[in-house]
Amino acid sequence: MPLNQSPYNKLPAARAGSLPARFRRERVLIVGCGDVGLRVAQILRARVRLLALTSSMARTSELRARGITPLQGNLDVPDELRRLAGLATRVLYLAPPSGSGEGDPRTLALVRALRRRGLPSSLVYGSTSGVYGDCQGEVVVETRATHAETPRATRRIDAENSIRFLGRATPVRVGILRIPGIYASDREGGTPRARLEKGMPVLQASDDVYTNHIHADDLARACVAALWRGQAQRIYNVNDDSELKMGDYFDLAADRYGLPRPPRIPRSTARNQMPLMLLSFMNESRRMDNSRMKRELRLKLRYPTIA
Numbered sequence: 024m025p026l027n028q029s030p031y032n033k034l035p036a037a038r039a040g041s042l043p044a045r046f047r048r049e050r051v052l053i054v055g056c057g058d059v060g061l062r063v064a065q066i067l068r069a070r071v072r073l074l075a076l077t078s079s080m081a082r083t084s085e086l087r088a089r090g091i092t093p094l095q096g097n098l099d100v101p102d103e104l105r106r107l108a109g110l111a112t113r114v115l116y117l118a119p120p121s122g123s124g125e126g127d128p129r130t131l132a133l134v135r136a137l138r139r140r141g142l143p144s145s146l147v148y149g150s151t152s153g154v155y156g157d158c159q160g161e162v163v164v165e166t167r168a169t170h171a172e173t174p175r176a177t178r179r180i181d182a183e184n185s186i187r188f189l190g191r192a193t194p195v196r197v198g199i200l201r202i203p204g205i206y207a208s209d210r211e212g213g214t215p216r217a218r219l220e221k222g223m224p225v226l227q228a229s230d231d232v233y234t235n236h237i238h239a240d241d242l243a244r245a246c247v248a249a250l251w252r253g254q255a256q257r258i259y260n261v262n263d264d265s266e267l268k269m270g271d272y273f274d275l276a277a278d279r280y281g282l283p284r285p286p287r288i289p290r291s292t293a294r295n296q297m298p299l300m301l302l303s304f305m306n307e308s309r310r311m312d313n314s315r316m317k318r319e320l321r322l323k324l325r326y327p328t329i330a
Contacts, residue, residue, distance in 0.1 A: 075094065101132040113147075120181070123174075205242060226270055
């Protein structure tokens with residue numbers, strides 16, 4: 024469906040005219056309206072009514088300034104989510120799972136709230152490519168079985184399962200975006216510059232892993248496309264066309280910034296020289312195939328490669 028076409032456009036004129044003005048436009052609810060959510064809002068603000076769930080009173084002024092109606096609520100307090108039922112015609116869910124446990128009660132609470140009444144026509148969930156686990160550098164398509172190797176990825180799989188159950192049990196057209204590393208020069212932590220300036224090492228070539236990326240603007244455009252064009256119960260790899268190993272990525276960035284390339288070290292000594300979180304990313308290697316995203320979402324990347 025084109026972005027400027029609302030389901031209400033198909034109603035007979037008299038009936039459409041009888042609807043309150045606030046219900047004549049598509050209403051898009053963003054749950055987890057951080058950097059990417061705000062980029063989505065910038066794309067949609069002239070076309071739809073935007074709503075965003077926030078647990079922070081401090082963010083309400085910022086959201087209103089960007090044309091977004093803030094809704095107070097906390098994903099960790101299910102009773103606070105009841106007001107979301109029936110509010111939105113489409114939902115974009117970008118909030119991460121909780122930081123502990125094997126399951127994701129946040130997603131379950133949101134799904135239960137949305138099912139109370141007035142289901143949205145579509146719901147898109149931003150997941151992670153980490154659900155594939157280590158693929159030893161193989162090309163990964165969406166039909167590949169998940170193989171979470173970290174608690175973080177396990178919780179994401181639980182969230183995906185809750186979203187997919189909603190799609191099977193109701194008419195909601197759900198979609199799941201599997202997202203790798205997000206970069207952008209105007210995104211906090213969106214470039215490797217700080218790490219390069221600290222001189223942090225990367226793995227030597229023989230131990231290195233393939234890594235995948237997507238520019239934050241292209242990710243936002245993919246989210247919008249999935250809300251309107253995504254097929255029901257569909258998973259999409261959302262990544263650019265780069266096929267780089269992690270060390271080569273940092274070398275490229277160093278050259279662009281005019282900084283020294285990072286030192287290369289063997290995996291055997293990496294544990295003593297790298298943070299555990301960073302090391303966990305270096306334990307997984309895969310090359311994500313984005314053909315389905317391009318074909319079905321009809322997304323032409325503005326930033327097709329890291330370069």
